[in-house]
Amino acid sequence: AQSVSQHNHHVILSEAASLELGCNYSYGGTVNLFWYVQYPGQHLQLLLKYFSGDPLVKGIKGFEAEFIKSKFSFNLRKPSVQWSDTAEYFCAFESGAGSYQLTFGKGTKLSVIP
Amino acid sequence: DVKVTQSSRYLVKRTGEKVFLECVQDMDHENMFWYRQDPGLGLRLIYFSYDVKMKEKGDIPEGYSVSREKKERFSLILESASTNQTSMYLCASSFSVGRGLADTYEQYFGPGTRLTVT
Numbered sequence: 001a002q003s004v005s006q007h008n009h010h011v012i013l014s015e016a017a018s019l020e021l022g023c024n025y026s027y028g029g030t031v032n033l034f035w036y037v038q039y040p041g042q043h044l045q046l047l048l049k050y051f052s053g054d055p056l057v058k059g060i061k062g063f064e065a066e067f068i069k070s071k072f073s074f075n076l077r078k079p080s081v082q083w084s085d086t087a088e089y090f091c092a093f094e095s096g097a098g099s100y101q102l103t104f105g106k107g108t109k110l111s112v113i114p
Numbered sequence: 115d116v117k118v119t120q121s122s123r124y125l126v127k128r129t130g131e132k133v134f135l136e137c138v139q140d141m142d143h144e145n146m147f148w149y150r151q152d153p154g155l156g157l158r159l160i161y162f163s164y165d166v167k168m169k170e171k172g173d174i175p176e177g178y179s180v181s182r183e184k185k186e187r188f189s190l191i192l193e194s195a196s197t198n199q200t201s202m203y204l205c206a207s208s209f210s211v212g213r214g215l216a217d218t219y220e221q222y223f224g225p226g227t228r229l230t231v232t
Binding site for chain 2: 009032034036042043044045046049090094100101102104105106107
């Protein structure tokens with residue numbers, strides 16, 4: 001079955017620390033990959049997405065993610081986090097077969113301490 | 115700007131009641147989705163629809179049904195609410211293939227309805 005694994009349930013960082021959130025998916029074919037963010041009390045919104053081309057994808061608010069096909073991974077990074085990055089982050093993929101469905105990971109809660 | 119709206123932010127219902135959750139999108143999206151979000155479990159797909167009057171079961175359809183009579187509106191129905199259906203319910207919509215690769219599959223989410231069944 002298709003699935004997404006997010007390695008950390010809760011990450012706590014101080015402001016200015018670097019961030020890397022792990023995401024691995026299980027699917028052998030072409031994938032489209034996404035990171036969504038949910039700020040406290042707000043709706044889910046797209047951070048960045050990968051469809052094809054350059055495996056290093058840049059998103060909003062200074063986030064980036066790298067697709068490593070050989071590792072089935074799509075890790076999210078930010079060089080210096082801010083208190084306003086406190087949120088829950090979800091990795092998701094679509095199998096590329098025109099199914100329209102996204103498979104989501106269980107989410108990683110990020111707490112940034114000022 | 116894509117807008118997905120849900121009829122209520124908070125809802126409290128009693129066990130056994132019939133519950134309707136409404137979702138409306140204003141971007142002429144073909145696809146619409148209902149998820150439930152629970153702590154530690156992420157988002158789980160209940161039902162989705164890729165066209166008017168069409169529906170497909172997701173991962174956890176038991177105890178739910180859906181209705182899509184108009185393209186912009188997708189309703190989730192709990193026929194007889196139970197306490198284990200207490201959750202946050204999220205609606206989403208997206209274009210289908212053929213509208214341009216950059217938009218394909220990206221889902222736009224509503225604010226969610228927090229349903230409590232007592």
